[in-house]
């Protein structure tokens with residue numbers, strides 16, 4: 001299939017991709033910040049592979065949308081569409097280390113056995129009050145509002161704790177009408193609340209000292225190393241596009257700070 005995406009800012013073109021309205025919202029909100037293209041090689045802007053067996057064939061496409069702004073080093077959306085096998089939007093906003101800002105993280109995943117939804121404003125320096133308090137005090141009411149509407153997703157690994165806020169919204173939903181209704185009535189508005197708060201924080205942020213910047217950079221490096229080592233999508237992407245492409249995508253594009 002031919003594809004015309006030449007720049008990371010070109011629209012995502014994935015037929016049947018259920019997470020399109022979520023990415024569209026983020027792009028709309030970023031437009032006033034005058035986003036510029038983020039350099040991404042062609043093979044990561046658009047990649048399609050077909051495979052599987054005669055009775056269970058698949059066609060999987062991964063596209064990456066990305067930008068930079070004055071205060072955000074890298075915003076990137078990994079978008080996967082593989083029919084009934086998978087539909088994914090993984091969106092991370094990485095602030096420049098000259099601002100005391102958390103990461104925005106959203107993982108919206110549809111697999112044959114259900115949806116996995118993760119939303120958070122994730123700290124680079126979790127035990128640093130200057131970094132966290134102003135975020136958590138404003139995020140907590142949003143978290144309390146939406147956690148009541150969504151089932152708890154269950155435990156997450158102990159080793160992941162340093163990289164999550166106390167307002168990590170994490171749920172698993174069934175496929176079908178019940179899940180669709182919750183995505184519309186709770187997941188979308190929760191996502192918009194987290195997104196709006198994040199972009200307000202970005203607008204308000206003022207630059208920090210160069211000492212502070214070094215602390216933030218070292219925290220961001222740990223976060224990025226953790227996310228790239230433990231990326232839960234590694235298996236799926238490897239099956240779709242091969243292990244070599246996948247490793248280069250994870251380390252060179254998705255989590256490229258190292």
Ligand code: DBV
Nearest residue numbers: 078088090105106107109116118119120231232233236254
């Ligand atoms: N997750 C990513 C990237 C993805 C992606 C870059 C390109 O970080 C997708 C795609 N996440 C993805 C897939 C799965 C998960 C699961 C395909 C399912 C894996 C599988 O079951 O085969 C949140 N995502 C998960 C899980 C968690 C997260 C806790 C469950 C892991 C497990 O059960 O082993 N991802 C994690 C997180 C953020 C995030 C905290 C930030 C908000 O993006």
